[in-house]
Amino acid sequence: MADKKVHLIVKRQEGPDSAPYWEEFEVPHTPGMNVISALMETRLNPVTRDGKRVRPVTWDSGCLEEVCGACSMLINGRPRQSCSALVDNLEQPIRLEPFSKFPVLRDLMVDRSPMFEALKRIKAWVPVDGTYAMGPAEKIDPAQQQEMYKYSECMTCGCCLEACPQYNDSSAFVGASAIGQAYLFNMNPTGKTLKDDRLDEMMGPGGVVDCGNAQNCVRVCPKGIPLTDAIAAIGGQVTLHAVKRLLRQ
């Protein structure tokens, strides 16, 4: 047991503009370890498999309980969180790569701010800020609360975008997470006051109309959010919205 090893193959990159390269590490195995604890071993002893001392690996992480999305990366080619990826459940060697759809900052750390920009674009919020108290919000039916709860679990991790064939350099597509949030906030009694603005964005380049229905988003979503339901529902909302726009312009 004591000399059981974990074999890691890590895609590395000095900075945003440098070329990527691969390095292999062999770290001691501990029971119940996850990909992050395996990576921490390479920090303790940043020596590659062939004995070369290298710069410690950089990665991003936060909550370590699969609710923040920061530690998302490609693990054996699959987009997921490295905190909830248990080494014992993975095939070795474990291949770690940064997300390919976001700018790499260093090694496994990427800049996920395009997702935040997408949320701003579709106004993924409830407009309650003001200079006076607005009173209690409208009550929400429990059945609708259940429906909304699923979409509120989105942690903007980016797995759905990494897996999406329509989310890439040659497309403006905002991707499934933003569409799911548009659906969520359109359901909110106060949030729906911005519904027209959201659907205007969803009609345009990069909106729901750019979805190719490959449905990888819903397959890879670590929270099991029914993203394709939201996409089809927003598709329906946008159809009615366009008719309204056409007839009232």
Add this chain to the structure above:
Amino acid sequence: MTNLNYFLIRRVHSLTGVIPLGVFLIGHLTTNSMAAFGQEAFSHKVELIHSLGPLLPFVEAAMIFIPLAIHILLGIFIAFTGKSNATDLGYGRNWAYTLQRWTGWAALAFIVYHTMELRFLDEPGARALTGSVLNGKVLTAGDVFFMHLAEEFQSVLYVLVYLLGGFAVIYHFANGLCTFCMTWGITVGARSQKTMSWIALATGLLLFGMLVAAIVGFRSAYDSAEYEAMRALLGGLPH
């Protein structure tokens, strides 16, 4: 471009695939599958279409060529906005997405070939021969076409081109039915989408069956003596 215009363009692409192109595909294969019931049945259907007379070119343009051109142009634009990754993430629908693009290209090549050959090269010839008498029978355009296709389908390569090209078109239509229902928000839940995919599969198989029936019908009806007589009498078709 305004967001509304972009939306309309994307939806026009989605809609033209079903109406009128999908409807035409069903009608086209229905007509051609009549070949399985012999020359009479096939010619009868062709005559029905030709009975539109001078209106036919306009109906063709409105129902086929204009929507087809729009669907193709927008489809090419859409194809270039995607980067398929089905080999990395081999989920069923991801392969369906990838195949939709591949069959789009294949269908484009096939339709250009098929239309150029039969509609623009052979049709004028067939029409020119209409009314000629062969073995005491007055030929209709449908008769000439039937004999011509019976001869063409003797070639295994020709059969293969039609099976593969037909598969591409039929797959593209059947999968397009599924994505159409998702895009327009008709099938929202995973279960209704699954049901729709079974309906689309059944539709696709039925259409492919019609294609096979047409090919078998043409192939088995070939009468070399009759065709040679037609060729000798009328000089055959132009190409």
